[in-house]
Amino acid sequence: MKRRKERIDRGIKARASDIFALTSWREMLYLAAPRLIPIVGLIVLAFALSAYWQRVLLSVSVFALLAISWDILAQTGMISLGQALFFGTGAYLAGIMNHYWGWPPAVTIPLATIVGGLLCTVFLIPVLRLRGIFFSMVTLVLPLMLVRIIEATRIFGGTEGLSGLTALPSRWVEIYVLVFVLLAALFGFRRMMSSDFGLILKGINDNDRSVMNAGINIYWYKIQALFIASSIGAFSGAFLTHVYLFVGMPVFALDYSILPIASAVVGGIGTLAGSTLGAFILVPLSEILRGLGGLRIVIYGLFLVVFTVAIPEGIFHYVQRKYHQFERWVEVE
Amino acid sequence: MAASPLLRVSNLYKNFGGVQAIQDLSFELTEGELLGMIGPNGSGKTTAVNLITGFVKPTEGDIFYRGKNITGRAPYKIVRLGVARTFQMVKPFYQLPAYKNMIIPLYSPRVKQMTGGKYGDRDAVALDLLEEVGFERDAHVAYKTASVLPQGYLKRLELAKAIALNPDLIILDELFSGLSLAEVASIVPIIEKLRQQGKSIIMIEHRLKELFRIADRIIVLNYGEKIADGKAAEVMQSEAVKNAYLGSE
Numbered sequence: 001m002k003r004r005k006e007r008i009d010r011g012i013k014a015r016a017s018d019i020f021a022l023t024s025w026r027e028m029l030y031l032a033a034p035r036l037i038p039i040v041g042l043i044v045l046a047f048a049l050s051a052y053w054q055r056v057l058l059s060v061s062v063f064a065l066l067a068i069s070w071d072i073l074a075q076t077g078m079i080s081l082g083q084a085l086f087f088g089t090g091a092y093l094a095g096i097m098n099h100y101w102g103w104p105p106a107v108t109i110p111l112a113t114i115v116g117g118l119l120c121t122v123f124l125i126p127v128l129r130l131r132g133i134f135f136s137m138v139t140l141v142l143p144l145m146l147v148r149i150i151e152a153t154r155i156f157g158g159t160e161g162l163s164g165l166t167a168l169p170s171r172w173v174e175i176y177v178l179v180f181v182l183l184a185a186l187f188g189f190r191r192m193m194s195s196d197f198g199l200i201l202k203g204i205n206d207n208d209r210s211v212m213n214a215g216i217n218i219y220w221y222k223i224q225a226l227f228i229a230s231s232i233g234a235f236s237g238a239f240l241t242h243v244y245l246f247v248g249m250p251v252f253a254l255d256y257s258i259l260p261i262a263s264a265v266v267g268g269i270g271t272l273a274g275s276t277l278g279a280f281i282l283v284p285l286s287e288i289l290r291g292l293g294g295l296r297i298v299i300y301g302l303f304l305v306v307f308t309v310a311i312p313e314g315i316f317h318y319v320q321r322k323y324h325q326f327e328r329w330v331e332v333e
Numbered sequence: 334m335a336a337s338p339l340l341r342v343s344n345l346y347k348n349f350g351g352v353q354a355i356q357d358l359s360f361e362l363t364e365g366e367l368l369g370m371i372g373p374n375g376s377g378k379t380t381a382v383n384l385i386t387g388f389v390k391p392t393e394g395d396i397f398y399r400g401k402n403i404t405g406r407a408p409y410k411i412v413r414l415g416v417a418r419t420f421q422m423v424k425p426f427y428q429l430p431a432y433k434n435m436i437i438p439l440y441s442p443r444v445k446q447m448t449g450g451k452y453g454d455r456d457a458v459a460l461d462l463l464e465e466v467g468f469e470r471d472a473h474v475a476y477k478t479a480s481v482l483p484q485g486y487l488k489r490l491e492l493a494k495a496i497a498l499n500p501d502l503i504i505l506d507e508l509f510s511g512l513s514l515a516e517v518a519s520i521v522p523i524i525e526k527l528r529q530q531g532k533s534i535i536m537i538e539h540r541l542k543e544l545f546r547i548a549d550r551i552i553v554l555n556y557g558e559k560i561a562d563g564k565a566a567e568v569m570q571s572e573a574v575k576n577a578y579l580g581s582e
Contacts, residue, residue, distance in 0.1 A: 210425075
């Protein structure tokens with residue numbers, strides 16, 4: 001007797017796209033679980049972890065935010081190689097406001113988020129007309145240039161950076177503010193991308209001429225996407241500045257550009273949730289591998305290769321597909 | 334004083350490097366007219382459309398729409414004035430269902446202007462528009478992703494996207510190409526209905542038989558130059574047109 005695996009889409013999904021017939025707690029749970037798990041999971045995790053792993057969670061959340069920021073740009077057809085530009089600009093702005101003017105974190109972080117977003121958008125407006133790799137190259141170069149400017153002119157502490165910045169009230173404030181912002185960004189921007197506004201952004205990626213042909217100014221929409229993405233990046237930079245109590249040239253490092261892309265690729269591009277999931281896998285993995293010394297990068301690299309070859313669509317897309325299916329073995333004659 | 338034309342193209346030139354794509358093209362389009370534009374492959378028909386709709390900037394010459402000079406304006410600004418076009422190569426948003434493809438034109442500032450910001454339910458409007466161009470409402474074609482739709486429906490979708498903008502001038506770039514006779518026959522009434530609504534239409538076509546039946550006037554292009562302009566029957570009698578299509582003896 002031969003057997004084969006049968007896949008059936010869950011009944012609830014087969015109904016109309018926005019009418020759900022909730023007949024049992026199981027169906028309600030089925031719908032709620034994908035939202036509840038990250039929310040409850042993060043809140044509990046932030047509470048239960050040791051001080052060291054809380055620091056790791058901070059770092060994970062920051063990279064998740066950067067990956068979300070990257071993903072929003074990618075969905076609009078702008079492949080950025082320079083999330084470090086957004087991160088570093090936010091970090092320096094918060095540092096400057098705190099160090100020179102003595103403003104408290106409650107002022108510097110929100111202000112650095114918005115001003116940083118505006119600054120980065122202004123930096124990139126001249127290259128918005130560039131497509132594909134040309135846009136990417138400029139985003140890659142800009143943070144590297146800023147580092148050299150700081151080094152050469154010795155502004156903002158030069159190579160020493162600015163230290164002794166004001167700390168956040170406690171580590172609980174640190175972790176919970178960041179976790180809350182991450183969840184808000186994840187769910188909020190996911191909703192945004194599935195709204196009609198998000199549809200325009202995705203349309204620009206798909207076929208920008210067709211969007212132009214609808215009388216829509218695609219550059220204005222690209223600018224908005226850019227502002228949103230760079231604000232997210234600037235926030236994470238500003239926030240981490242007040243955690244590390246220091247800002248210096250490393251904030252423009254390549255890590256902040258590359259790791260978010262790796263997260264999005266491993267987790268799955270185009271969902272924001274995938275990017276977040278990717279960060280939650282890659283950053284802790286990098287911590288766990290710390291004991292391996294020199295071989296750490298090799299194992300890490302191998303892991304990336306294996307993952308992208310095994311699940312090229314990204315973990316999130318894979319899990320999402322499986323979640324909506326029943327599988328069972330049936331006999332065939 | 335005669336009414337000014339809806340569209341006036343005057344002494345238009347376009348060079349791509351050394352290639353003269355359009356040379357000294359001038360024509361007028363009166364309101365409510367259906368103008369056919371024909372010519373052999375590479376004769377500059379699509380370039381002419383790209384010039385009018387702003388996707389390509391002319392080397393020389395002017396384009397007036399309702400007496401306003403629109404030469405070299407950005408495409409999205411020209412659309413807002415009421416000029417909509419379809420593309421020869423249909424490239425829908427493949428990942429989206431057909432009716433979601435309609436959301437983007439419905440989001441247009443032009444539509445917003447005309448509805449006073451009250452869009453209503455865009456999905457419902459999208460489905461109505463699709464029904465107008467022949468998406469049967471009961472057959473659920475409108476809900477299928479664009480990537481699985483046959484060419485006939487993609488062309489209809491392209492047409493619906495242009496109609497959604499409620500334009501005064503519609504430019505159809507080879508709408509009939511790649512369609513079966515039956516499909517063409519089912520789209521012709523849609524175009525006739527647009528004319529009854531008073532829309533002006535420019536059609537670029539290779540399917541001359543169908544075009545001649547509905548066009549008021551025909552322009553023939555060859556190597557970027559206008560070689561004939563007039564009623565279909567007159568145009569086809571012209572020696573220059575015969576030479577362009579059949580080659581001179």
